Amino acid sequence: MKQIFGLLCLIFCTIPVCAQQSNSRVITPFDANWKFALSDYKKASNAGFNDKSWRVLDLPHDWSIEGKNLQTEQGGGNVGYFPTGIGWYRKTFDISNLNKDKKIRIEFDGVYENSEIWINGTYLGKRPYGYTSFSYDLTPYLKPKGNVVSVRVDNSHQPNSRWYSGSGIYRHVRLVETNQIHFEKWGIFSYTKEIGDDRATLSIKASVANEKTIAMDKVMIKNVLYTKSGVEVASSQSSIDLKANTTKEVEQEIAVSNPALWSLDNPNLYTLASYVYVNGNEEDCELNTIGIRTIQCDVNKGFLLNGERVKMKGVNLHHDAGAVGTAVPERVWERRIEILKSGGCNAIRTSHNPPAPEFLDLCDQLGILVMDEAFDEWLVGKRDYSYKLYFANWYEQDLKAMLLRDRNHPSVVMWSIGNEIPDQGTAEGSELAKKMIAICHSLDPTRLVTAGNDNIAADKNRATEEYLAAYENDIVGYNYPDRYHERRELLYSIDKAKYLNRRVVATETSGIGGNRVRTAIPSMSGFNLRRGSSAVTQLIDVEQRWKFTLLNDYVIGDFIWTGIDYYGETFWPSRGASSGYLDNCGFKKDGYYFFKSIWTNEPVLHLTSNWNREGEEGKVVPVICFTNCSEVELFINNNSYGVKTFEFPRTGNSGNWNSYEPEKVFTSTADLHLAWDVVYQPGEIKAVGKKDGKEYVSRIVTTGAPIKIRLSADRDVIKALPSDVAHITVEILDKNDNLVPYADNLVKFEIDGAVIIGVESGNLSNLSSVKAHERKAYGGLCQAILQAKKEGVFYFKAISEGLQSAELEITAIK
Incomplete structure (x- = not known):
């Protein structure tokens, strides 16, 4: 057994923090000590x-x-009323032991947008698309000392x-x-060809370049x-001749005995080390993290991972991350x-652009499926100065960059x-779809292709039959499949009956988001579930669609x-859209x-209810319970409001008539939630649920006035690296340690030995700076991110006028 601990420790780190050294290839992080000016020079x-x-x-x-x-920012609500403009970056660096026989390139993981690059005054090129990873060869222009790379970024249009x-430059360099x-850059492609009982076969394609002026024979x-442990x-191995x-x-x-497969529950990873040798000397070594697994999208069974059916329970995500913007540790x-x-989420769609490479590394490590x-x-x-201006000239390069980088x-x-x-x-759309699908399959024969189509059954600008036919050997993606007419109930079944071999996925659908402080079913004057509301209607729509999705394997x-x-896609004075079931701090909403x-x-x-409802005493209010317990009893101040029962999917006969295994639940609703209409009175609301013979309790109380602050961290030991942070949750509590749901106190932060890189609360209408050392709580919560x-050892303190302060200790290690 051979071991390569030195190399593998670099591969399995979350971020490249030191140069990767081998006999033949050196990768040096280039993030530190840039000069920046927000102006055009x-x-x-x-x-x-x-x-x-x-x-x-x-x-x-x-x-x-x-x-x-x-409000006057040119990007407007599209970008959350944040400033844009033109900026310049410059970095001066030396190349010790500069060797004319070496090749040196600079790699950018993403620059938004219209980046132009110079090295020592020589123009290297332009990249319009802000989400593409790209590189330039610096070799002909370098000198031992005093090199200067200059980057102009134009996001002014x-x-x-x-x-x-x-x-x-919001991603790594x-x-x-x-x-x-x-x-070649991104020239290694490995995939699982087949998996047997105790054996897997990997196929590896490697593009090897000879930039010498002489041919090389017998290049091995x-x-x-290698396993994760090395x-x-x-x-x-094999030999080739290179002109x-x-x-x-x-x-x-490569045949692998008893492989540890990559799966959602056990995302096992390997390192593939690829070498080039000439006359016994190592000329190159590239390391790639891979997983051994098979995927299949069956027209009837849906998605199969390692032969097992997996329903994609997915979310869409944009690429910003709250207070840190798009420069995300x-x-x-x-x-x-x-x-x-x-x-329970097991899949993410990177809406609507290629993500940062490290985002996919994390999905590999954590066991998440990705629609890239x-x-x-x-x-x-869709906008005046958007990618439409560059698409015709750049789409092939940008698409190939995503495929080669991420495959x-x-x-x-x-x-x-x-x-x-x-x-x-x-008509042009169908031809473009065919061309891009062909590009995908030419560079990656292992994955199918889709697109998020919102007009499959639209009354206007309906997707053409020719366009949809382009995906018939791949996957037809539906955005909001229940939006039009009878599809509210029938969804994909209309098309599935007509196109028996159509594969379908819901690329984008309505969720249960909204304001974290308000409940999923907000209190309304005279509100009664039987009268309905837009919130209830949306909840029912989501439930009906998910019933269909979970019960029909072909979806x-x-x-x-x-x-x-996320920030953007909003109207003044909001900074963003609250459609997530987590707010932009990562705090959970009811929809979660x-x-x-x-x-x-x-x-x-x-x-879901907020039980601080001053002024509503004696009124009928709704109480909603999200649960998978088979029965739940609701109590208000120890008075029962009755038992509600729930089962999905419902159990049918097993063996004989009127015989059930497991035992049938005689349900009180066909919904996927339980609901009561109750008379509001301050005090305690309690739900007692039963599931699989065990009892569970959930309580909400009418809180007292804000009294003190409580601090907690996701981790109290972090690394002193740019990739690592501590998320500090700030809670405003009453005298009994209950979170006060209406608390909006201004909390000021003091830090010793570290820096605050962002503050947030989830309140998208709070226009104060996310780079300040203070934040007003929202729903009794706010957050600070420390680096x-x-x-x-450093100390974080939270202070608010009239409240007991709190302090937290964090340790930073190498």
């Missing part, structure tokens, strides 16, 4: 430009999140997005040094598979994905080439809009518990 591309007065910062960086929300895009014989390509489990200045693709197979995404998964999406529009645009991720199980594309109703899954609140009750078997018993710049 005509001569800033010149190497000798004076940038001494510019701000020094580390990447990733989003300048929009640092500015004020103003507004509006160009329907949601908050952020501005700047690195330098990659290789020899002249090397693997070797692939070695134990070699399989390998293969001068050419690239050649090599195919190999990895721990922020990790925490968010963990919370989503704890509620490329575009929000094609030729027909080794086991979490990625489906490609999406668009969202609510107006072109779906045009691959459903991705609700959205998992988490609804979906957890139908997505998991874990006991759920959640009362350690060095090792040590």
